[in-house]
Amino acid sequence: MSVARPLPHDAAPLHVTGAARYVDDIPAPANALHLAFGLATIARGRIAGMDLDAVRAAPGVRDVLTAYDLPFDNDVSPSLHDEPLLSDGTIHYLGQPLFLVIADSHLAARRAARMGVISYEEETPLLTIEEALAADSRFEEGPRIYQSGDTDAAIKDAPHRIEGRMELGGQEHFYLEGQAALVLPQDNGDVVVHSSTQHPSEIQHKVADALGLPMHGVRVETRRMGGGFGGKESQGNALACACAVAAARTGRPCRMRYDRDDDMVITGKRHDFRIDYRAGFDDDGRLLGIEFTQYVRCGWAQDLSLPVADRAMLHADNAYHLPNARIVSHRMKTNTQSATAFRGFGGPQGMVGIERVMDHVAHTLGRDPFEVRRANFYADRATRSAPQRTPYGQTVEDGIINALTDDLATRADFAARRRAVDDWNAANPILKKGIALTPVKFGISFTLTHLNQAGALVHVYQDGSVQLNHGGTEMGQGLYQKVAQVAAARFGLPLGAVRITATDTGKVPNTSATAASSGSDLNGMAVKAACDTIRERMATCLAERHQAKPGEVIFEEGEVRIGGETLSFALAAKICYENRVSLSSTGFYKTPSLAWDRIKGEGRPFFYFAYGAAITEVVIDTLTGENRILRCDILHDVGSSLNPALDIGQIEGGYVQGAGWLTTEELVWDGKGRLTTHAPSTYKIPACSDRPRIFNVALYDNENAEETIYRSKAVGEPPLMLGISALMALSDAVAACGAGYPALDAPATPERILAAVQRVMGGT
Amino acid sequence: MAIKKHELSVEVNGRTVRAEVEPRMMLSDFLRHELGLTGTHVGCEHGVCGACNVMLNGRSARSCLTYAVQVDGAKIETVESLGTIDKLHPLQQAFWEKHGLQCGFCTPGMLISALELLEKNPKPTREEIVDHMSGNLCRCTGYQNIIDAVAYAAELMAEQANG
Numbered sequence: 019m020s021v022a023r024p025l026p027h028d029a030a031p032l033h034v035t036g037a038a039r040y041v042d043d044i045p046a047p048a049n050a051l052h053l054a055f056g057l058a059t060i061a062r063g064r065i066a067g068m069d070l071d072a073v074r075a076a077p078g079v080r081d082v083l084t085a086y087d088l089p090f091d092n093d094v095s096p097s098l099h100d101e102p103l104l105s106d107g108t109i110h111y112l113g114q115p116l117f118l119v120i121a122d123s124h125l126a127a128r129r130a131a132r133m134g135v136i137s138y139e140e141e142t143p144l145l146t147i148e149e150a151l152a153a154d155s156r157f158e159e160g161p162r163i164y165q166s167g168d169t170d171a172a173i174k175d176a177p178h179r180i181e182g183r184m185e186l187g188g189q190e191h192f193y194l195e196g197q198a199a200l201v202l203p204q205d206n207g208d209v210v211v212h213s214s215t216q217h218p219s220e221i222q223h224k225v226a227d228a229l230g231l232p233m234h235g236v237r238v239e240t241r242r243m244g245g246g247f248g249g250k251e252s253q254g255n256a257l258a259c260a261c262a263v264a265a266a267r268t269g270r271p272c273r274m275r276y277d278r279d280d281d282m283v284i285t286g287k288r289h290d291f292r293i294d295y296r297a298g299f300d301d302d303g304r305l306l307g308i309e310f311t312q313y314v315r316c317g318w319a320q321d322l323s324l325p326v327a328d329r330a331m332l333h334a335d336n337a338y339h340l341p342n343a344r345i346v347s348h349r350m351k352t353n354t355q356s357a358t359a360f361r362g363f364g365g366p367q368g369m370v371g372i373e374r375v376m377d378h379v380a381h382t383l384g385r386d387p388f389e390v391r392r393a394n395f396y397a398d399r400a401t402r403s404a405p406q407r408t409p410y411g412q413t414v415e416d417g418i419i420n421a422l423t424d425d426l427a428t429r430a431d432f433a434a435r436r437r438a439v440d441d442w443n444a445a446n447p448i449l450k451k452g453i454a455l456t457p458v459k460f461g462i463s464f465t466l467t468h469l470n471q472a473g474a475l476v477h478v479y480q481d482g483s484v485q486l487n488h489g490g491t492e493m494g495q496g497l498y499q500k501v502a503q504v505a506a507a508r509f510g511l512p513l514g515a516v517r518i519t520a521t522d523t524g525k526v527p528n529t530s531a532t533a534a535s536s537g538s539d540l541n542g543m544a545v546k547a548a549c550d551t552i553r554e555r556m557a558t559c560l561a562e563r564h565q566a567k568p569g570e571v572i573f574e575e576g577e578v579r580i581g582g583e584t585l586s587f588a589l590a591a592k593i594c595y596e597n598r599v600s601l602s603s604t605g606f607y608k609t610p611s612l613a614w615d616r617i618k619g620e621g622r623p624f625f626y627f628a629y630g631a632a633i634t635e636v637v638i639d640t641l642t643g644e645n646r647i648l649r650c651d652i653l654h655d656v657g658s659s660l661n662p663a664l665d666i667g668q669i670e671g672g673y674v675q676g677a678g679w680l681t682t683e684e685l686v687w688d689g690k691g692r693l694t695t696h697a698p699s700t701y702k703i704p705a706c707s708d709r710p711r712i713f714n715v716a717l718y719d720n721e722n723a724e725e726t727i728y729r730s731k732a733v734g735e736p737p738l739m740l741g742i743s744a745l746m747a748l749s750d751a752v753a754a755c756g757a758g759y760p761a762l763d764a765p766a767t768p769e770r771i772l773a774a775v776q777r778v779m780g781g782t
Numbered sequence: 783m784a785i786k787k788h789e790l791s792v793e794v795n796g797r798t799v800r801a802e803v804e805p806r807m808m809l810s811d812f813l814r815h816e817l818g819l820t821g822t823h824v825g826c827e828h829g830v831c832g833a834c835n836v837m838l839n840g841r842s843a844r845s846c847l848t849y850a851v852q853v854d855g856a857k858i859e860t861v862e863s864l865g866t867i868d869k870l871h872p873l874q875q876a877f878w879e880k881h882g883l884q885c886g887f888c889t890p891g892m893l894i895s896a897l898e899l900l901e902k903n904p905k906p907t908r909e910e911i912v913d914h915m916s917g918n919l920c921r922c923t924g925y926q927n928i929i930d931a932v933a934y935a936a937e938l939m940a941e942q943a944n945g
């Protein structure tokens with residue numbers, strides 16, 4: 019059967035020959051026009067005057083649009099309608115699009131976009147969490163609070179108490195393919211949109227509003243993205259709407275892509291956080307009471323910040339049972355890029371908070387951090403008496419973290435390596451090593467419950483070939499391949515008989531973003547439903563001809579067997595066609611059992627949890643703060659894998675991306691709100707020399723307790739949080755330098771490590 | 783004011799191309815827009831990510847930092863020159879089989895860098911592979927499978943040379 023096999027990515031032959039087309043590779047008619055935005059050069063204020071004569075006069079420029087030229091809705095927000103495509107006069111951040119240049123070439127448009135003469139009435143921008151707090155600049159009326167038990171009493175009565183504060187930087191997605199869109203005008207005023215987006219239905223919606231059309235006038239197609247990571251969930255709206263407006267105005271195809279610097283300056287990133295914590299615990303490090311106050315820097319527009327901040331609260335427990343917990347979340351509005359979805363969607367920040375607390379507790383007690391973590395784990399499903407509740411009231415039904423981490427510790431020889439690290443540190447004054455094991459428990463489902471639905475469209479042609487379409491998008495994760503494996507398995511066909519076509523709002527409507535790790539869970543089930551409908555119709559037709567029951571018709575190995583007779587699938591399809599059987603079907607799926615009240619913080623937001631754990635070993639140079647990841651061992655739970663090779667790829671990539679976020683990837687804004695790290699020369703994503711020297715990854719054998727597609731589990735986001743072990747290993751190495759607690763903020767750059775070493779040596 | 787164009791004659795993937803280009807047109811744009819060779823990708827546009835790598839007179843070069851006029855008289859090979867789906871180069875075969883890609887956007891540049899390495903060093907150690915490939919960024923894979931793919935390609939090429 020085609021599922022569970024480690025098949026390579028379906029488009030691999032196209033990728034290695036350079037034949038795979040991304041949006042900017044799609045040939046457009048020769049009269050296509052190219053667009054670029056003129057950007058604000060201050061972070062907050064009003065436009066006093068905008069002189070665009072030089073822009074209009076620049077070579078190759080056809081037209082220049084401002085907010086006043088937009089025919090319909092001036093908004094590209096995915097949520098609150100607070101994100102004008104072009105500034106309406108107010109400047110919210112440095113990099114905000116002010117005007118749109120339409121030119122004969124990409125270069126001509128970009129050159130001209132720099133020629134605008136803008137005068138401003140400048141105001142003092144709110145750039146930091148502290149500045150926003152002082153001005154009470156926030157989304158929602160006040161903080162959200164989720165809580166369970168009596169936290170204040172539990173902390174007060176505890177034998178030991180700590181308090182602390184942690185700062186956590188954001189992260190640039192750095193999808194290798196920048197944002198891009200192409201709009202082709204059709205007759206009757208309709209448009210076809212090619213967009214590098216994780217959310218074609220939202221592009222359709224926003225383009226329809228921008229053109230004053232019903233959604234049926236807009237068809238969006240997305241074959242693939244060159245990486246998404248959440249950065250293409252809402253951030254492509256602006257380019258698609260700009261192209262649509264320009265195409266409608268000129269009657270010509272319009273395309274737009276952001277140059278890398280523009281991309282980094284204009285688009286949102288991972289939310290940076292400040293987390294304050296207060297905890298009370300016993301002699302074993304068991305947390306009796308804990309309070310987190312999460313301050314979230316959301317940027318200028320709401321975008322997806324509320325669900326991101328919610329998810330951070332929902333992961334403040336990670337894999338630990340917190341009987342008395344209060345989680346407070348402030349969503350601060352600042353004059354910076356509007357922070358957006360990024361793999362993990364707030365979960366990683368919430369998790370770093372509790373891992374920091376575990377580390378701090380262990381240091382306070384002088385115990386091994388892994389022992390403290392283990393003392394706090396949720397009980398396993400196999401060994402517990404009754405399921406425990408999360409701070410938001412969901413019971414943890416499928417717990418495996420104790421068995422999984424024990425297994426990993428054994429495989430990776432953790433105890434002996436812990437001793438070896440301590441011995442090394444005793445013997446070496448300059449280079450210090452650190453090692454840490456951290457767990458991951460990640461909730462799977464969109465917390466906005468209605469998004470947990472998917473559709474599919476499957477056709478069987480009379481030659482027996484199968485065409486498949488679904489609402490999920492391909493960004494490299496291998497979703498198309500996994501879903502094709504499902505379809506092939508349902509029909510008992512070899513994979514080559516199934517062709518997946520580009521995601522298309524004209525084929526499957528009202529799709530959710532390919533996000534929340536849900537792509538194969540949702541779309542795999544929808545495709546299964548569609549395939550099974552057709553299979554049942556075929557079985558009924560064929561059974562009738564052979565005086566058999568439909569249940570006796572077997573589809574396998576490219577053949578259909580009924581009683582003693584065997585037909586090729588192609589012949590079976592031809593017979594069904596000639597007997598006027600419909601060989602096309604939609605399929606639909608909605609995740610069962612979800613009920614969540616985000617205001618109260620109660621219910622079951624997640625269908626199930628995905629688990630994993632990583633051990634990272636590092637070395638630091640205490641004179642410079644330089645560091646290396648020496649080794650990483652991972653054991654990760656993907657349920658019954660649909661494709662182990664693709665899953666391991668997600669795990670390796672997720673770990674490296676997570677470790678990058680917490681170590682080398684530092685976003686720096688200057689005092690004026692200018693992002694100074696707007697290209698890979700200044701913003702350091704991991705290169706292959708940065709990955710662990712030894713990198714062992716294994717899948718944990720664990721069928722999903724819930725009924726998911728072939729009992730698999732989601733894998734997109736959870737492995738990113740395995741990278742937290744790198745930060746905790748660095749903290750461990752720094753702790754070897756003296757008596758003080760490292761209190762290492764993230765990203766743990768060499769500068770931060772060096773400062774922490776000096777703090778620790780000072781014993782504070 | 784019309785910008786004066788420059789004449790250019792260059793061998794691209796074994797074919798001689800004559801063209802007139804603006805003096806500031808980048809080689810990456812020339813390949814992608816003028817010749818339709820969109821396998822060469824533009825990632826960061828300032829020479830750091832390596833997605834735009836092509837072979838220029840037998841050495842890898844960043845086509846986003848090279849002006850088209852600079853390659854007058856030169857020999858360029860892009861990813862499209864390596865092999866076809868029916869007849870893949872061992873490097874292409876290896877990246878496919880060893881899962882050396884996810885989104886695929888960095889892949890053409892990776893293949894060109896790997897080709898340069900294996901042409902001058904047919905039996906690289908793992909450290910040499912890592913060292914050579916560190917100039918190409920990938921955001922998806924975590925690099926493990928890319929390194930494995932280059933090592934496997936070296937084996938395949940050695941087999942071909944012997945067989």
